[in-house]
Amino acid sequence: MSGPDVSVVICAYTEDRWEDTLAAVSSVRAQSWPALETLLVVDHNQALLDRLGKEYKEADEVRVLANAGPRGLSAGRNTGIAAARGEIVAFLDDDAVAERDWLRHFAEAYEDPRVLAVGGRTVPVWASGRRPGWFPEEFDWVVGCTYRGLPRGRVRVRNVLGGNASFRRSAFDAAGGFATGIGRDGDKRPLGCEETELCIRLSRARPDAVLLIDDRAVIHHRVPEVREHFRYFRTRTYAEGLSKALVARSVGADKGLESERRYTTRVLPAGVARGVRDALLARRGGAGRAGAIVAGVLTAAGGYVVGSVRARRGGTTFQVPRVEVAARE
Secondary structure (H helix, E strand, C coil): CCCCCEEEEEEEECCCHHHHHHHHHHHHCCCCCCCCCCEEEEEHHHHHHHHHHCCCCCCCCCEEECCCCCCCHHHHHHHHHHCCCCCEEEEECCCCEEEHHHHHHHHHHHCCCCCEEEEEEEEECCCCCCCCCCCHHHHHHHHHCCCCCCCCCCCCCCCCCCCCCCCEEHHHHHHHHEEEECCCCCCCCCCHHHHHHHHHHHHHHHHEEEEEEEEEEEEEEEHHHHHHHHHHHHHHHHHHHHHHHHHHHHCHHEEEEEEHHHHHHHHHHHHHHHHHHHHHHHCCCCCHHHHHHHHHHHHHHHHHHHHHHHHHHHHCCCHHHCCCCCCCC
8 A cells, every 4th residue: 555654643641531542542453544553642640651551562553652741732742743653643532533544534635745734524422422402513622523614525724623633744843843831731721722823833834835624534532421511611612712812922813813713703603693593493402502602702702811911921831842753764
């Protein structure tokens, strides 16, 4: 099979997701386009590191590594990038499983040498068995999934979404790695946007770069019961506002909020209108969805204001590391 070699990085931090992590690795090992290797990066959890090391000690194509940087998802990803031997580095969440042709669709997109990043579609798997009636599809990013308003097909985008994404190795040479201090850190406040900041930085370093989303590259992401409640929704949208303030500080508000302006002025008003219509037609959850959209916008805006004030006062810092990638064998 000719085409690029792909290294898959899965970052893990808790034994509570043990079965999910094993399922994620199994889905990579079952790909129609075989991965060169799977790198399991453990975030400062020695018990989990030892347990995964024993689990995969006979699997030559699975390597278990300790996060070599500060605690958090960004440093874990950077550790995987540095160790990866493939021409392409793909990322999969530790509580997600990839469909069989996931890597094949990524690999096909890289036939164009201008393509430096490709993301896919992430489908929620609700713990309760169905989407909460009040939960708007426009806010599926709250649970790490593809949301209503993203373009369909294989299309150019400003940024890919980190839990289902891939990059050409040369992208990290041009732009550096994921910024630490922006993304998630275990069970602390659910910040994000590290992939957004990286993609904008990449496009500035390589103006000719093409970044794509191919919605045929599908993964299924488990949404735990605690994230089906409005309390988490409110916490996550507030954290998104904080994160967007950091991104704007790094790359400027023009690029940092470019897509968000279209989202808030076009996608969300249409979502509110659908919710109101469904409420008038006595359809399940209509009023709740409309209200959640309004609440989500206000909460995210509040987070952005607070984050901007903190950034101006120097209360929040982040770093963009250079990533020394492994030599190919």
